[in-house]
Amino acid sequence: MNWRGRLLTATAMLMLTAPSFAQDNAPSQQEGLAAWQQVYAVFSHPRCANCHVADERPRWVGAAGSAERIHAFNVQRGVDGSGFGNAGLRCTSCHFESNSKHLNGPPGAPSWHLAPAEMVWHKISSAGICAQIKDPERNGGRTLQEIAEHVREDPLVGWGWKPGPGREPAPGSAEGTYEELERWAAAGAPCPQE
Numbered sequence: 001m002n003w004r005g006r007l008l009t010a011t012a013m014l015m016l017t018a019p020s021f022a023q024d025n026a027p028s029q030q031e032g033l034a035a036w037q038q039v040y041a042v043f044s045h046p047r048c049a050n051c052h053v054a055d056e057r058p059r060w061v062g063a064a065g066s067a068e069r070i071h072a073f074n075v076q077r078g079v080d081g082s083g084f085g086n087a088g089l090r091c092t093s094c095h096f097e098s099n100s101k102h103l104n105g106p107p108g109a110p111s112w113h114l115a116p117a118e119m120v121w122h123k124i125s126s127a128g129i130c131a132q133i134k135d136p137e138r139n140g141g142r143t144l145q146e147i148a149e150h151v152r153e154d155p156l157v158g159w160g161w162k163p164g165p166g167r168e169p170a171p172g173s174a175e176g177t178y179e180e181l182e183r184w185a186a187a188g189a190p191c192p193q194e
Contacts, residue, residue, distance in 0.1 A: 032187020052121035
C-alpha cells in the first residue's frame with residue numbers, strides 16, 4: 001500500500017473511532033435542565049402566560065407586584081377559536097401595532113391575540129409546559145428549532161420583553177431565551193419531574 005492509501009486508511013480509522021464534535025460539546029442533561037429552568041422562568045411569567053390560558057379569558061398584570069386580573073369588557077378568545085376575539089370585539093379593536101401613546105392605554109404589537117387553546121402555560125408546572133412544548137400536537141406543529149426561532153423573531157412574543165412604561169417585562173431577552181432553548185434542545189430536551 002502506498003503512502004496515500006495508508007493516509008486515507010488512517011484518516012478513515014480516526015473518523016470512525018473519534019467522537020463527533022457535536023457529541024463532545026453537547027450539553028449534559030443537567031445543563032439542559034438548567035437551560036429549561038431559564039426558559040420556564042420566561043414562559044411562566046405573567047407577561048407570557050397571561051395569553052396562554054386554558055379558558056377563554058386573557059389575564060393582565062400592570063406594574064410589578066400588581067394583582068392578576070381577568071381582562072375587562074368580557075374579552076374572550078372568540079367563538080371561531082382563533083384567539084383574535086369575538087366578532088365585534090376583536091383584540092385589534094384596542095390593541096394596535098404598537099403601545100398606546102397614553103401611559104395607561106392598551107399595549108400593542110403586530111397581530112395581537114391569545115395563544116392557541118392547546119398551548120396553555122398559565123398556572124402550569126415546569127414539567128407540564130416542558131411536555132407541551134415538545135408535543136407537536138400542542139405546540140403548533142413546530143420543531144424545537146422552530147419554537148426557538150418563534151420566540152426570537154415573532155414581534156408579538158418580543159413585545160413581552162419590551163412592554164413599555166409601567167409594565168414588568170418578561171425576564172431576560174428574546175435572544176437569551178432563544179439560546180437557552182437551543183441549549184436545552186442540544187441536551188436532548190430533558191423535562192423536570194413533576
